[in-house]
Structures are given as structure tokens and as C-alpha cells.
Amino acid sequence: MQNPQLWVSVFTIGSFYGLIALSFYLTLVGAQFFNFAIGTYAMIAGLGTSWLVIFQSWPLWLAALTGLLAAVALSVLTEVAVIRPVQKRSNGELPALVAVAAVLFAVQQGAGLLFGHQALPGQPIFATDRITIGDAVIQPSAVPLFVATIAVFAATWLWIRGSRTGRLLRAVGDSNEAARTLGLPVGRVRIIAFAVGGLIAGVAGLVFAPSSGIGVGPDSGLHWTLSGFLAFVIGGSASVWAPLVGGMLLAMLQIFVSYYFGGDVAVYGILLVALVFFAFRPEGLFARRVRV
Amino acid sequence: MNQSRSRALKTIPASWWRLLAGVAGGIAVFAWAGDDGYRASLIVVGCMYALVALGMYVPFVLAGTLSMAYSAYAAIGGYAVGLVVANLGLPFPIAWVVGPVVSGLLAVILGWTTRRLSGFFLVAVTLLFANAFQAWVQGNPLLGREAGIGGIPPVSVLGWTPTSMQFGAAAIVLILVVTFLIERLRMSPWGIVVQAIREVPHAVEASGARVPRMQLVALAIGGAIGSMAGSLFISSVHSINPLTFTLNLVFIALFIPIVGGVGTAWGCLLGAVLITHLTLNVNALGTSGMLVVAVGVLVILLVAPGGIAGLAGSGWRLVRRQLDRRTGRARQ
Numbered sequence: 001m002q003n004p005q006l007w008v009s010v011f012t013i014g015s016f017y018g019l020i021a022l023s024f025y026l027t028l029v030g031a032q033f034f035n036f037a038i039g040t041y042a043m044i045a046g047l048g049t050s051w052l053v054i055f056q057s058w059p060l061w062l063a064a065l066t067g068l069l070a071a072v073a074l075s076v077l078t079e080v081a082v083i084r085p086v087q088k089r090s091n092g093e094l095p096a097l098v099a100v101a102a103v104l105f106a107v108q109q110g111a112g113l114l115f116g117h118q119a120l121p122g123q124p125i126f127a128t129d130r131i132t133i134g135d136a137v138i139q140p141s142a143v144p145l146f147v148a149t150i151a152v153f154a155a156t157w158l159w160i161r162g163s164r165t166g167r168l169l170r171a172v173g174d175s176n177e178a179a180r181t182l183g184l185p186v187g188r189v190r191i192i193a194f195a196v197g198g199l200i201a202g203v204a205g206l207v208f209a210p211s212s213g214i215g216v217g218p219d220s221g222l223h224w225t226l227s228g229f230l231a232f233v234i235g236g237s238a239s240v241w242a243p244l245v246g247g248m249l250l251a252m253l254q255i256f257v258s259y260y261f262g263g264d265v266a267v268y269g270i271l272l273v274a275l276v277f278f279a280f281r282p283e284g285l286f287a288r289r290v291r292v
Numbered sequence: 293m294n295q296s297r298s299r300a301l302k303t304i305p306a307s308w309w310r311l312l313a314g315v316a317g318g319i320a321v322f323a324w325a326g327d328d329g330y331r332a333s334l335i336v337v338g339c340m341y342a343l344v345a346l347g348m349y350v351p352f353v354l355a356g357t358l359s360m361a362y363s364a365y366a367a368i369g370g371y372a373v374g375l376v377v378a379n380l381g382l383p384f385p386i387a388w389v390v391g392p393v394v395s396g397l398l399a400v401i402l403g404w405t406t407r408r409l410s411g412f413f414l415v416a417v418t419l420l421f422a423n424a425f426q427a428w429v430q431g432n433p434l435l436g437r438e439a440g441i442g443g444i445p446p447v448s449v450l451g452w453t454p455t456s457m458q459f460g461a462a463a464i465v466l467i468l469v470v471t472f473l474i475e476r477l478r479m480s481p482w483g484i485v486v487q488a489i490r491e492v493p494h495a496v497e498a499s500g501a502r503v504p505r506m507q508l509v510a511l512a513i514g515g516a517i518g519s520m521a522g523s524l525f526i527s528s529v530h531s532i533n534p535l536t537f538t539l540n541l542v543f544i545a546l547f548i549p550i551v552g553g554v555g556t557a558w559g560c561l562l563g564a565v566l567i568t569h570l571t572l573n574v575n576a577l578g579t580s581g582m583l584v585v586a587v588g589v590l591v592i593l594l595v596a597p598g599g600i601a602g603l604a605g606s607g608w609r610l611v612r613r614q615l616d617r618r619t620g621r622a623r624q
Contacts, residue, residue, distance in 0.1 A: 109586055
């Protein structure tokens with residue numbers, strides 16, 4: 001753990017996991033729902049942008065905007081057209097979970113049909129020189145990721161704490177029923193939660209793509225959903241910053257275990273951490289304690 | 293006379309009608325294949341889908357625990373055939389027993405480890421388990437690492453070597469038998485209690501049923517059936533590698549009961565026929581067969597939660613009501 005270059009990798013992957021986990025946090029806080037399709041929104045934004053720039057020769061800003069809008073639209077559509085009607089009709093979380101699995105699968109297949117199955121290079125939203133800190137080198141592709149991560153987390157933090165919508169979000173998320181009884185606009189707040197969640201997932205995919213490359217494959221979509229979900233569970237939901245901590249811890253596990261013990265061991269380690277956290281501390285490291 | 297016939301029809305329980313329809317469907321599929329080798333191989337793939345779906349049906353639809361580790365169970369069934377037949381030179385039936393037993397045991401261990409989890413958490417952990425299992429297989433020299441196990445000889449049971457048509461017919465018979473048994477299970481006292489666990493777990497626990505143990509049994513049965521799918525498929529294609537059974541298969545198997553209808557296990561067969569047709573047999577749409585399936589699943593979840601079997605069931609009841617009304621009028 002003395003190797004500074006490994007820490008750069010940790011921060012790169014951890015920032016991405018943190019952003020996906022923040023997207024989970026928003027749909028959980030605002031809608032009491034784990035949206036398993038989040039990873040595919042990130043994939044659509046990143047892959048769509050690259051595809052528009054490379055194959056359709058769109059200007060980058062327009063392509064990125066379109067990619068982000070697509071992620072937001074998909075997220076809102078998932079809530080309005082799928083989750084809400086299914087939840088209205090049936091109790092329990094399984095029917096909605098299966099419906100979201102179908103969304104995940106549909107988006108993945110649709111992306112393959114639209115963009116093809118080859119991996120594309122990500123498009124950096126701004127270019128810098130490579131930065132050298134001591135022995136560590138930060139590649140230009142990672143700089144927009146770090147900047148975006150800090151900006152998104154800070155903005156979300158200010159928004160949740162400071163704005164009326166942020167307070168509404170927390171009120172609705174604490175209990176949909178109580179909020180409905182109080183006459184709060186539950187449906188609208190849920191849509192806002194899904195829209196912002198989709199936007200953050202889109203940003204995550206867009207800024208991570210230059211570091212990872214992006215394609216319709218087992219390495220994006222579902223895989224990102226799982227990593228982000230795990231990062232979210234590790235971090236907990238006490239504060240907006242908890243998902244970032246969870247993302248960094250998960251990235252440390254992945255990078256250092258892979259480096260010292262091999263990739264297989266990292267996969268087993270992640271399964272083990274998931275089992276331990278889900279079974280013994282599903283509320284995460286940072287849990288909000290309510291005194292009664 | 294007309295009246296007595298309609299009364300006689302009513303005394304036949306619905307489960308026998310479903311069995312008859314299933315057998316008729318099996319014969320129809322077999323007749324469709326004719327002596328076309330490609331169609332015979334499609335039948336085996338369809339039966340493999342159906343078996344994984346039937347395996348997931350027991351814990352998911354009956355007991356309400358959604359485990360996604362079925363790619364691992366199918367792989368165990370497949371590698372059992374590879375190891376036992378190709379590497380050890382033992383007969384096929386031994387492999388067909390070893391795979392389901394190992395998978396059932398693994399399902400119990402995984403189910404016991406994750407007994408406190410449900411919903412999203414269980415789905416996430418079982419998906420991670422499937423990933424970890426795949427990584428383990430890819431690094432295991434005994435299982436041939438990335439290359440897998442090839443050169444599995446053609447199926448022979450006690451000196452009898454079935455043709456591809458006979459193998460397809462046997463596969464159809466196998467899934468009919470498994471479906472019939474699951475239906476018996478669903479309507480047995482055990483099945484009723486397990487379904488009650490899905491709806492009101494605390495009430496069932498309070499009335500003295502051993503809920504965790506029953507869920508483990510459901511998971512074990514599901515794992516064993518899922519493993520049979522792998523054994524069946526690998527016995528037919530003669531080789532296996534770590535990418536033969538992926539999470540795609542698990543998603544397909546999850547959608548099959550929903551398309552076919554969750555009300556009865558026969559729905560899995562309907563769904564398997566339709567999904568095999570859409571994903572493998574429709575060439576006009578290229579690779580988008582899966583997209584059609586996923587969108588179709590969403591539409592069914594939103595519009596017809598009973599699936600095709602549910603639609604057929606309500607249509608059948610409508611016809612019966614019309615018939616009853618007519619005979620009633622005749623009586624007056």
C-alpha cells in the first residue's frame with residue numbers, strides 16, 4: 001500500500017463507484033427503492049456520447065448533453081412507466097425487482113442493437129496535461145473524473161441540505177405513507193429523485209469512460225450496478241458523503257487485493273465483503289441514528 | 293346427455309387438463325422438429341431454458357426468494373458431465389446424478405449463508421456469487437481453465453446411443469415429468485405452506501412451520517433442477533467452457549415464468565417455447581430477439597401479470613361460463 005500509483009487507481013475507480021452509489025442513495029432516499037438499472041444509465045450516457053462523437057461526428061458538448069439527457073429520460077421512464085404501475089398493483093419488492101431486471105436487460109440489449117457490441121474509447125469532457133505528484137502520475141483522462149466527482153457530491157450535498165426540494169426528498173424517503181398523509185407531492189418528489197439519480201449515473205458513465213473504455217458487455221451495465229450497490233451498502237446512508245467513502249473502500253479492496261493476491265482473490269473478497277455487510281451491517285458504516 | 297358430458301368434464305381436475313395440454317404441446321414440438329437436426333438441437337436448448345426456469349420457479353415463484361446463482365448450478369451440471377464422462381470415463385447416468393446432488397448441496401450452503409437476506413440484497417449477493425464461481429472455474433486446472441472440457445463422447449445409456457431426435461424426445465419427456473412433479477409439489481401441503489411463506493412469513497412462522505428449513509429445501513430443489521439443465525445441454529453439445537452458462541441465461545430463465553405465466557409450472561414450458569423461438573429461431577430481427585423478450589416481459593408485467601397461461605386460463609373460464617349459461621338456459 002506504499003505504491004502511490006495504486007492509490008491513483010483507487011481514487012479513479014473509487015470516484016466512479018462513489019458516483020454510482022450516490023445515484024443509488026438518491027433513489028433510496030427519495031423513493032425507498034434500489035434501482036438496479038442504474039449501471040445501464042451510466043453505460044448509455046458514456047457509450048452514447050462516444051458513439052455520437054466517433055460515428056456521427058457530433059460536437060462533444062452536444063453529444064454529452066444528449067447522453068446525459070438519455071440517462072435522465074430512461075431513469076424517469078423507469079419510474080413512471082414501470083416501477084410505479086407495478087408497485088401500485090402488487091405488494092412486496094419482488095415484482096418491482098423483476099420489472100427493473102427486465103429494464104436493465106432491455107436497455108443493455110437496446111444499446112447493443114443501437115451502438116454495436118464493440119468497445120469504444122471514452123470522450124474526455126476537457127483536456128489537461130498529465131499531472132505528476134511525487135512518484136504518482138495522474139493520467140489526463142482521470143482529471144475530469146475527479147473534478148466531476150467533487151462537484152457532483154458538493155452540489156448534491158448543498159441541494160439536499162439547503163433547498164426545499166431536498167427537504168421534501170428526505171421527508172418522502174422516510175415514509176411514503178406519512179408524506180402522502182401530510183399532503184406532500186410524493187409522485188413528483190419521486191420523479192425528481194429518479195431524474196437526479198439518472199443524471200448522476202449519466203455523469204458517472206460519461207467521465208469514467210475515458211479511463212475504462214466503454215462497451216455493451218459484462219464489464220459495464222450490470223457489473224457497475226453491482227459495484228455501486230455494494231459501495232452504497234458499505235458506506236451507508238447517513239450523509240451524502242457516505243457513498244463516496246463506500247466507493248473508496250470498495251476500490252481499495254479491489255485494487256490492493258488484485259495487486260497483491262491476484263484478480264480471482266479480489267472477486268472472492270468482494271463476495272465475502274458483500275455477505276458480511278449485507279448480513280451483519282446492512283445499514284452501512286455510517287447509519288443515521290434516530291433517538292426515540 | 294349433453295349435460296352429463298359437461299358434468300363429467302368438470303369432474304376432471306384442472307391439473308390433469310394442464311398435463312394433457314403439456315403432453316399435446318410436447319408432441320406438437322416433436323412433430324415440428326421432424327428429422328431436422330437443427331430443430332432437434334433447438335429443442336434441447338429450449339428444454340435447457342425450461343429446466344433452469346423450472347428450477348428458479350420453485351424458490352422464486354413458490355417460496356418468494358429470488359436467487360440468481362443459476363448460471364453456477366447449470367455450470368456444475370455441465371462440468372459434472374465433463375469430469376465424470378470425459379475425464380474419468382464413467383457412464384453418463386452417474387454424471388446426471390452427481391451434478392444435481394452437488395448443486396443442491398451448494399444451494400443449501402449458499403441459502404444458509406444468505407438466510408438473513410431478501411429482495412435486492414439477496415439478488416446482489418447471488419449475482420456476485422455467480423461472478424465468483426465463474427472466476428473460480430476460469431482459474432481451475434481440473435476444469436480446464438478458460439478452455440473448459442471438450443471431447444465429451446456421445447450420450448450412451450446401458451449400450452444404447454440415442455440419435456439426436458431420440459435425445460430431443462427424451463429431453464421433452466424429462467421436462468414434462470419435472471413440470472408435472474413440480475405441479476404436484478405446488479399443490480401438496482408442503483407447497484401450500486411454502487406459498488403461504490411468500491405471502492405472510494411471520495404468520496406461518498408463528499403457527500409453527502420451520503420457515504428457514506422449508507426455504508432451504510425449496511432452494512435445494514431449485515438448484516438440483518437447474519443443474520439438470522446444464523447436464524442435459526452439455527450431454528448434447530459435447531463440450532463446456534466457463535462462458536457456456538452466463539448471467540444472460542439466468543435473466544432469460546427469470547423471464548420465462550413471467551412470459552408463460554406464474555400461476556402454474558406449465559407456464560415455464562410455454563414461456564420457454566416462446567423465448568427459444570424469439571431468441572434463436574427468429575433470424576429476421578438479428579440479435580434483437582432478446583430485446584423483444586425484455587420489452588415483452590415489461591409489457592406482460594404491466595398488462596397481463598398472469599402471463600400467457602393466465603390469459604389462456606381466463607379465456608377458458610370465459611368459455612366455460614358461456615357454456616354453463618347456455619346449458620342452464622337449455623335446462624329451463
